[in-house]
Amino acid sequence: MKKRKHSGDKRSGTKHNQSTKSHSKKHSKVATRDKLQGKNPNKNKRPRNKKSVTAKVSCTGLTNDGKGIVRWEGKQLEVEHLLPGETAEITVSTSGKYVAAELKRVITPSENRVKPACSYYYECGGCQLQHMNDRAQMHFKQETIDKLMKPFGKPESILTMDHPYDYRNKSHTTFGLNKDRQIIGGLYAQNSHQLISMDRCLIHDPKADEIWQTIKGMMRSFKIQPYNEDTGQGFLRHVLVKVGKVSGEIMVVLVVATSVFKGKNNFVKALRKAHPEITTILMNVNNRKTSMVLGDQEKVLFGKGTITDTLCGLKFDISAKSFYQINPVQTEKLYAKAIEMAKLSGKETVIDAYCGIGTIGLIASQKAGKVIGVELNKDAVRDAIHNSKRNGVKNARFYQGDAGEFMVQMAARGEKADVVIMDPPRSGSDEAFLSSVVKLKPKRVIYVSCNPETQVRDMNYLTRNGYEVKGIQPVDMFPQTVHVETVAEMVLKVSN
Incomplete structure (x- = not known):
């Protein structure tokens, strides 16, 4: 996912799921809930003069984003947290052409319905499927991919995760004040600026949540105020934590509104005493009115400023702004399948487009003749070159530039590539x-x-221009959410 996402990371455009990876230069609402779940944080965004009935x-199916499909007065409506086969009472709100439905209560529950493990599930909205059991989640994702990919053939069975929690190796927490002026920390409700106070996210690494909870407790004694986006007042905006799942190394990034950090040495000392497992601490200054988490200024307060982790047998240095897949367990399955589909024999020239810090390209280099990222x-290019050197890779080169223009220039020079591996952002290519x-013709x-x-x-474009799909493999990179990663193998047709 160059993404993120609760979702994955690469991903959804909400504050909850931002990614910092750069790509080619051209290149969900608060959850509904039944009446026992309390007020809707987005209620003030709804049209005025609305009527409710x-x-x-009865739910007949699910949309691609996991909402239940129902019929009401000849209209098809989408209802969050409703499962196929269930009957329910819903609240239908109308205002002009606006029609929305919200779950009031389930009358006849599905056998696939479970109580969400997370107590914040109906408030947060970062996860969308915790009301389904694991089997139902797998079936939903498989069916979604099967329907989308039907024109190209039948996808393989989705690769699931044995323990579908605690998987995110990157998390960021936002701080604010509640109505009693007490400091709270947590996540924004999906598609809103409603900060949900919480102490644990079940898909985060548990240690990351422990660390930001400690920081929240330290803020009062160090007289640190949370940043207020509306007034521009306050100091601490976010805490970003990255965890090396194999190495155990931990990075903490304090995202602040100004570079003036009074008492920072004592703060760092106290945080390290509480969590000696932290290997580096950074201060990132973001003084812009922006939804992006990280700013441009960065200062290392402790350690080397990066952490190291191992993926598919190779070691990678990860900085605060590096894109690195957020679920390493599933990433190894995803990348292994991609390399298998590439059918490398040791002689091929491989282009890793959108290469980031070089992860998939360096992994491919173990079986390719030459890799060009x-x-x-x-x-990111600098990090990729560094990662290449630290792993002793001699057959990979990394270049800064637009991948499309790079390949056009290769074709113009009469150069060839056997395989192109592409991993674009959510918007696709x-x-x-x-x-x-198509010009390069790998x-x-x-x-x-x-x-x-x-x-x-994008696959439709390539199949119209000489390629055919030979295989599709979905991978559940983001359990509890609707997001799925897929890898597809496309082969150039042989001209008659």
Whole structure:
């Protein structure tokens, strides 16, 4: 996912799921709930003069984002947290052309319904499927991918996760004040600026949540105020924590509104005493009115400023702004399948487009003749070169630039590539990049995607221009959420 996402990371555009990875230069609402779940944080965003009625409905299916499908007065409505086969009472709100439905109570529950493990599930909205059991989640995701990919053939069975919690190796927490002026920390409700006070997110690494809880407790004694986006007052905006799942190394990034940090040495000392497992602490200054978590200024307060982790047998240095897949257990399955689909024999030239810090390209280099990584973000390219050297990789080179333009120039020089591995952002690729693939004519295109809907669009382009799909593998990278990663193998047709 270059993504994130609760979702994954690469992902959804909400504050909850931001990614900092750069890509080609061209390139959910608060959860409904029954009446026992309390007030809707987004209620003030609804149209005025709305009318509400209660209706009894039956759920006939699910949308691609996990909402229940029902019929009401000839209209198809979508209802969060409703499962196929269930009957329920819903509240239907109308105002002009606006029609929305909210679950009031389930009358006949599905056998697949479970009590969400997370006590914040109905408030947060970062996870969308915790009301389903594991089997139902797997079936929903498989069916969604099967329907999307039907024009290209039948996908393989989705690769699931044995322990579908605690998997996120990156998390960020926001701080604020409640109505009693007490400091709270947590996550924004989906598609809102409603801060949900919480002490644990069940898909975060548990140690990360322990650390930000400690920081919240330290804020009062160090007279640190949370930043207020509306007034521009306050100091601490976010805490970003990255955990090396294999190495155990931990990075803490204090995202602040100004570089003036009174008492920072004592703060760092106290935090390290409480959590000696922390290996580096950074201060990132973000003084802009922006939804992006990280600013441009960065200062190391303790340690080397990066952490190291191991993926598919290789070691990678991870900085605060590095994109690194947030679920390493499932990433190894995803990348292993991508390399398998590339069918490398040790002689091939492989282009790793959107290469980031070089993860998949360096993994491919173990079986390829030569790897060329291309990435717009110069910091990511620098990290990729460093990671190449630390792993003793001699057959990989990394370049800063637009991958599409790079491939067009290769084609113009008469150079060839056997395999192109592409892993674009959620928006997918664009025609400029895809046309450059067609010009270069690699024998295989391995398309890794965090958004199967845009992947289908791009695959349609490639199949219209000489390629055919040979295999599709979905991977459940983000359990408890609707997001799925897929990798597709596309092969250049042989001309008659």
